[in-house]
Amino acid sequence: MTEEHTSAAAPRRRNVRGEATRARVLVAALDTFAAQGYHGTGTRDIADAAGISQAALYVHYATKEELLFQLALDGHRAVVEVVRDAAEQDGTPTERLSAVVRAHSRYHAVSRKQARVVNLELGALTREHRQEISALRRELESIVRGILVAGIESGDFRVIDLPLTALALLSLGFDVCRWYRDGGTWTADEIGERYQEMALNIVRNS
Amino acid sequence: MTEEHTSAAAPRRRNVRGEATRARVLVAALDTFAAQGYHGTGTRDIADAAGISQAALYVHYATKEELLFQLALDGHRAVVEVVRDAAEQDGTPTERLSAVVRAHSRYHAVSRKQARVVNLELGALTREHRQEISALRRELESIVRGILVAGIESGDFRVIDLPLTALALLSLGFDVCRWYRDGGTWTADEIGERYQEMALNIVRNS
DNA sequence: GTCTATATTGCGATAGAC
């Protein structure tokens, strides 16, 4: 049995611990970035929140920016996944758009901490990393545009400017993470429901 | 002729110069905050952009945060003024809501630099300053709600959740400053026109 | 009111023992 076999079949315990710490650091970065902003957060703040020394951060992430990038990547992938799942369900264009807007706005209420960091701190990313994130955002717009096209072809929707309407429908959800509070007037589900109705009002051919 | 009379009737030239420099500093802060973010901007960056030494900043503003607060105050007052002017015109609720959404979204395209700083960097304000800004934002929502109430009473509008609809209508405009670019697909006027149509679709009683 | 120079603090990242 070679060393490679052992590593692949049963990772050594220190690897498992390492991965767990890496994840804790990421959560700590999310919490501190959300509370104080990226530039307003020091690596000592992150380390304190993760329960390790400041120097130990650099074993898991090479730079502070790499932490932000990982958060932005995870967050955007999560939104795209949520929205794509809603878009790919069987149903009329009306049903699919309804599901997409409901899921998107609901996500920005439930996961507003991630969404805030991910939407507000993109300017702190390096040029290359920002471009990688932009691709995911364009994918989101593309999914919405696809449903709008289907609805126009079926006669269910009437849209004057297709790309602009897709942008506006996503804007509704993006802004939720700015003002949503737990225990406020609305639940996340209620927001999804109301926003889905407004979205259909915008595009409905009546 | 006393010294007081002279000062009141004809401010000395160094006061005029001082005010002009104060304004140049504010513009420099706007430019640098917009480009690099509040925490990403040093007082040296602001001073360089204003054409003065870093130390001279402190003659005009006591802290860097005071600069941000002044920008946030000016920016929010400008939005409230633009929206209130549109809301107070004579006309049906439909016409008034149309004017408000057109003006609001158009403003966030034309003045996107101010709007970005003002909307994205509020977390860097002190608690007291942030509360003062929040009051202006609530005033904005209140204006929109007032028009919605008028439209519901006249039978022109049909709205399920009034405060949430007001929030959503403003969200459309807020997000414009995030993605709008000069020389892009749409002019600011076109955005105002399309967004106004979408807003009426949302609330129209048909 | 503006300047140069600096006090003071905090930052991101690294060195080296264990």
Add this chain to the structure above:
DNA sequence: GTCTATCGCAATATAGAC
């Protein structure tokens, strides 16, 4: 892999001459 200690630098704000 984690720690303590520290490097080198940049930050905000102030001092004092002009």
